[in-house]
Amino acid sequence: MGKLYIVGIGPGSKDQRTIKAQEVLQSSNVIIGYNTYLKLIADVLDGKEVIGAKMKEEIFRANTAIEKALEPKNIVSLVSSGDPQVYGMAGLVFDLLARRKLDIDIEVVPGVTAALAAAAKLGSPLSLDFVVISLSDLLIPAGEILHKVTKAAEGDFVIVFYNPINKKLLMDAMEIVSKYRKPNTPVGIVKSAYRDDENIILTTISSWRDYMEDIGMTTTMIIGNSLTYRYKNYMITPRGYERKYEI
Template identity: 85%
Template structure:
């Protein structure tokens, strides 16, 4: 019996215009679509009555992954497991592949990449990621707090531009920003982008010394970008030079 096919689809920031052509094609041709309920609402334009749609709540990632695998094992199913942003960046891809490996399954799986939150937020801010940067999740639900603090410390010491995802723990956020403040100037630009490319989008550029003034804008839908020693603000843009000025006359 021929098994079905499983796509792990990154839908980008949320708006249809930010999906890739490949993602749109896969969503349209899939007969089974599985995802977190919020993500399913973002792709309502492809959820016609002919598709089987399976929604799930927050913290039901294992259910979503296992359901997608089981549906794809059925003959002739084309299954799309949706993930916001990109499926590999704190998305569903790693969990699905891990479960497939643990079960020793021979399943046809393809990741469809999407625009991850770091890139979407950076585009709204200007160009803060033009040089080396790191992305760190501040969710300590799966990763020990001490490990997160260690990563932030090393990133700050190395002068990377730092992107924070999953800002769910206010105390942890304050702690990591205090660490960064030990290594960067008070006027270092800090960008906050809430709900990038969605209807309630909000874009703020502040500084390392003033970011706490905008604590009420920080939630799970907010991406934070902290500049490095070269990053500067010009009007409503954050800019991190790549280094052309070191070699060329600008």
């Protein structure tokens, strides 16, 4: 039996991969992933068995990684963008292992998830409690997603939206948030963080619709809470030091 790594490659650029991720990718003899992600790690693919897949072929990728890891001496890397546990491949692989009652040598290698990558480009919007919600309704019903958005908005959490590709669902979600936030609440829109086509926009709840054309699959949106403010090109959520100390 071999070993299976589920590797988070971060937001996309090589310099945002962890040292552990780089070491694992270099030592693997089999690498499996979504074709777009494989292009992002082209520097470690030479001389390896590379198995690519299209969008919506996650089950194929996961099962293939398991089968390859069951073969003797194979070191297999199944890659996810960002972190493999955050809307990535880790959950599916472990679910399949449990359903098939398999026992293999497996390790998750964490990576920089999109929320953290986008937040770093905006300043420090996640310094206080925040919620991450995927707006993809391919697997989760839209009504369930909007219920979560409502609760996050009611709780005054900073809200991070992943996968805002369904424009109607995005509009509905932002309409809910706007009921609990002031019109000038900062909204960060970060497309393709740390990739060649990176685009960073800092706007507000009242004006975010002006940038609808910049929002897609590789976009992460961050909506501030009642404390979040803008200073120059930074989005800042105070941690709370000003409540206890003189700053």
